[in-house]
Amino acid sequence: MRIKFGDLEIGDIAKDRIKKALDKNWVTEGANAREFEEKIAKQFGYKHAIATSSGTDACIASLASLYKFGAKRGDDVIVPATTFCATANAVLAAGFIPKFVDIEIETLNINPNKIEDEITDKTIAIMPVHLMGKPAEMDTILKIAKKHNLKVIEDCCEAHGAKYKDKYVGTIGDMGAFSFYVAHVVICGEGGVVVTNDDDIADVVRSVKTHGRPTGSIYFDFQRFGLNLRMNDLTAAIGIEGMVHFEETFNKRKDNMNVLLERTKDLEEYVYFSKEEDYETISPHAFPMVLKDSRYNYSKFYKYLESKDIQCKTLFACLPTQHKAFEFLGYKYGDFPNAEYIGENGLHFGIHQYLKKEDLTYISDVLNIYFKKCEITL
Numbered sequence: 074m075r076i077k078f079g080d081l082e083i084g085d086i087a088k089d090r091i092k093k094a095l096d097k098n099w100v101t102e103g104a105n106a107r108e109f110e111e112k113i114a115k116q117f118g119y120k121h122a123i124a125t126s127s128g129t130d131a132c133i134a135s136l137a138s139l140y141k142f143g144a145k146r147g148d149d150v151i152v153p154a155t156t157f158c159a160t161a162n163a164v165l166a167a168g169f170i171p172k173f174v175d176i177e178i179e180t181l182n183i184n185p186n187k188i189e190d191e192i193t194d195k196t197i198a199i200m201p202v203h204l205m206g207k208p209a210e211m212d213t214i215l216k217i218a219k220k221h222n223l224k225v226i227e228d229c230c231e232a233h234g235a236k237y238k239d240k241y242v243g244t245i246g247d248m249g250a251f252s253f254y255v256a257h258v259v260i261c262g263e264g265g266v267v268v269t270n271d272d273d274i275a276d277v278v279r280s281v282k283t284h285g286r287p288t289g290s291i292y293f294d295f296q297r298f299g300l301n302l303r304m305n306d307l308t309a310a311i312g313i314e315g316m317v318h319f320e321e322t323f324n325k326r327k328d329n330m331n332v333l334l335e336r337t338k339d340l341e342e343y344v345y346f347s348k349e350e351d352y353e354t355i356s357p358h359a360f361p362m363v364l365k366d367s368r369y370n371y372s373k374f375y376k377y378l379e380s381k382d383i384q385c386k387t388l389f390a391c392l393p394t395q396h397k398a399f400e401f402l403g404y405k406y407g408d409f410p411n412a413e414y415i416g417e418n419g420l421h422f423g424i425h426q427y428l429k430k431e432d433l434t435y436i437s438d439v440l441n442i443y444f445k446k447c448e449i450t451l
């Protein structure tokens with residue numbers, strides 16, 4: 074595969090730290106995880122960064138902390154219909170019900186104007202997702218949350234270093250969950266972090282991620298629902314290296330994104346691209362494209378890119394109506410027209426930091442040729 078979705082080259086910083094951990098026979102959560110947390114907190118100005126074993130687990134730990142603030146089992150959490158399955162699965166795993174809301178095609182994010190229709194007495198939180206690194210419309214979301222006394226958990230798994238109105242995502246709401254899965258801007262392999270500026274939330278999340286033990290307590294004192302969601306010191310070592318190179322990686326990926334946008338700007342008549350507004354910084358997670366007209370033949374487009382050695386992924390498809398896993402919640406096709414449209418007409422591919430100038434030229438040439446051909450055949 075010429076253009077992989079993401080890539081990882083493990084360098085000396087990580088290798089040294091892995092070796093030190095191995096020399097100490099320490100492979101569970103320890104000094105590396107603590108340092109990774111400190112680096113995240115310092116880089117983005119969060120009061121607390123709490124390491125977990127994955128982004129999914131960061132979502133679960135955030136959600137399960139809500140019991141401390143009055144949530145009951147079976148309560149509802151508002152989530153967007155288009156997102157990676159882990160957002161909704163985490164809601165279920167924490168004991169709540171995901172209430173899906175349609176998204177906006179242009180932003181790929183939850184449509185804030187549709188959230189209030191789904192709020193009931195059982196709603197306890199809104200969980201916006203900053204999909205493809207583009208911040209959700211947080212001002213409106215926070216206003217709704219305040220009016221209905223709801224917590225806001227940001228799913229920032231794809232949004233490392235994204236900013237909304239001069240604030241890094243993650244603590245615009247009450248807390249945020251990050252993933253450091255391979256192919257993300259910062260990588261652990263498997264890893265996550267919950268961030269918050271609230272001491273009480275931080276305390277509960279730390280407890281939830283270690284079987285519900287209160288922080289600093291004796292071994293078998295279980296005060297609340299919890300799981301083993303801890304990070305291990307080997308993956309933390311890789312994350313530390315990722316944070317050391319954060320600015321460099323972020324800027325390189327952002328340059329890649331901008332070069333591609335520039336070289337494909339004539340395709341705007343065919344495709345919705347990610348559009349950065351003045352008040353935001355999009356994190357260069359990947360390069361999403363949504364066909365503006367289904368006549369441009371999505372499956373042909375997808376196959377064409379793959380045949381040209383560009384590794385593609387769909388844009389997740391609508392979780393409640395286009396994935397069997399969520400069928401039991403009772404939604405039907407047609408409930409989420411935008412999410413479903415994106416499910417049938419959207420894809421994304423990687424813009425990782427190891428791509429070279431000639432790779433970007435190659436990708437944009439492939440894209441331009443496809444749409445030129447479309448024009449001729451329509």
Ligand SMILES: Cc1ncc(COP(=O)(O)O)c(C=O)c1O
Nearest residue numbers: 127128129157159160230252254
């Ligand atoms: C939006 C979103 N939420 C949650 C996750 C889960 O993260 P992980 O794969 O680290 O469990 C991901 C994974 O990439 C994601 O994209």
